[in-house]
Amino acid sequence: MKKKMTFERKRTVTGACFLLPSAILCLIFVIVPLVDIFRYSVYEWNGVGSNMKFVGLANFLRLPSTEGFWEMAKATVIYVVGVTILVIVIAFLLALVLDLKGKGRINRNFLRAMWFVPCLLSGAIVGILWRIMYNYNNGLINTLIGYLNLPKVNWLETYGVTMGAVIVASVWCQIGMCTIIFLAGLQSIPEDLLEVARIDGASYFQQLRKIVIPMMASSITINVITTTIAAFKAYELPYLVSNGLPGYSTRLLTQRIYFYGFRSMDYGTASALSVVLIIIITLISLLQLVVLKRREDIY
């Protein structure tokens, strides 16, 4: 006699079947390379040959003494902090503005779409565009500055300024996605709640502080974590804007991974640096998750 599947079991099997495709893809394209990275990090290997020499932790131990390592680590931290703070703050303010009710001269949906467009462009295109705009001699930005009779700025060769230029380009590219998430969060706040607060005499900023921000805690958590991870992983856009100059001041650790892997043909060191970066990203993301989740729970 054919045994009938229970409803629960059917649900489980169906769910598993639907999960299987993405699980297989994830295994092939994420898990296997990840395991390989850990394996390569303890070998000396040029990436093309069959000779792999086990070197233990030597690749990790040489990292701190490699040329420019600490400058690049510092640049990475500045970049990640700068991009994350600016993206979150600007995207939040932008979402508040785009969520304003009432008739404007320009359609709100059109404005939202406009802010989202940079997210659709590839980082390589955005990087090249900003690099052209930052050109000292004939770039758009210095031309505009010239119209104002102000002195030109050497955007791509000045310590400090160049990192700012790179961060601005990255923020411009990433801001749209965060804005959309914040907008979704704003629109999920019940209008009644705000109306009650207004009747009780709460000012706009009081509503913002006491109702809007607490109720958007989960949107903030998502945006902070995804923006931080994206900033740690950033490669092509910062590289194409500044080429890591001046000195090592805008060269990120991801660029060094590429350098070791594909220019130096030193897969071992490249993998070791990748492992370090993976661990840092994981720890920071977990920390953010714990802190922000606790905040969400309070509210």
Add this chain to the structure above:
Amino acid sequence: MRKMRKMLALLLCAGMILGGISACGSKETPTQAPAEGESKTEESKEEPAAGGEEHENVTLEVCIVQPDWSDEWDDMEKKFEDEYPWIDVVSVGVQENQGEFLTTRAAANDLPAITQINNNQNVWALCEEGKILDASGFSVAANVPDSYKDAYTHDGVFMGITQGAAFTVLFLNMDILKQAGWEAPPTNFDELIKCCEDIEANTDVAAITVAANKTTNCWMVWEGILANVYGDELGFGVYDEQIKDGTFDFAKNPKATEMLAAISSHMMTGTSSMTEDDVTAAFADGAVAMAIAGNWTAANICDAIGEAAGDPAAAAAVLVPFNEAGKDPWISVSPEDAFACTVQEDPNVAEAAKVFYEWVFQPENFKIIQNARGTVPVLTNMTDEHIVLPDAVADIVPAMNAAQYVMMSFNLLTSEFYDSSCTALKDVYSGNLKAEDAVASMAEALKGSHLN
């Protein structure tokens, strides 16, 4: 109905997975020409080739570095495909990052059949792994001078035929120099610096620049100085050997450092991040008077100068005058990128690659791209009727052939060395670092970076 929908969804998912996996599988070289050749393939899978033989249709991937000859490359490619309809050439432009490109493709065991290569450690690694075909077996290799063969021989394998000779040139917009009171190009280092000062004093354009964004260009300024300061003292070939052995001392003679500081102080703002296209644009805008650049950029730069001055004759080129007054300049030279055949498993692709390789280096074919690039050819069977160089470069070829030279050395060193040294040099060009600090850091870096 619900079950049907679920089944359909599952089937679609399975299809997606299989599609994804099969796309990542080992590469099956297509044996039929796609796209444009689609009708061609449908008509016949086997077409009579040149020579009356029959062949299966083959797609041949060729990687080229230079973007500045792409139109002419297309012309040449079309000519080849007309002669060999069974071979569909698919060209991929990789620009100067061909080292990384090839390393990545090699890691995926998917090297293009023919590729341009540079003489550096990435390519040497491919050669040592037996992935580069020995080009000495091709009949066209007989037309390459031994010195160029030696330069591209590694581990006993002649890796490829170079497309031309590369050397460093000072390009000048004589229209601007005349405004600054110079009727003729400077002939030694002191005159060069005086010329820069006069340009800055008498015109509103920048004196000199270099496309420092490109490693070769960034290094060639410093190497030109080294060649002239140390060349006579060390004699021919010694500099190259000492660089290879890591025994050369950059800081030994302070004169080289002083010269680096002097020339850097006249560099156009933005030089450290400028690409070759940026330099060409600066000339076209009339924003710079001189540039130290490779002869391979001659065609573009000379056109740009002619455009800015409204007179093609305003473009001039001389060997970079880093020499003392009364002495002839030393130059740094190297073979340009070479064309290499990679080892292919598919015999049809291997045969097509051989046919293409032999065909490209026939003078009447090679001249199409050679003349577009304006570099000095090295093939001994190319005659004057095949070679059309820009006037400015043609004028200095005799001087280049007669000049004392060092080999462009940065390819002889590790990528860590030239990355750190070019980073320091770019900081000097942009005024962020003192020349003596950069030279000291390069001297230190060289100790652990030689390949011998």
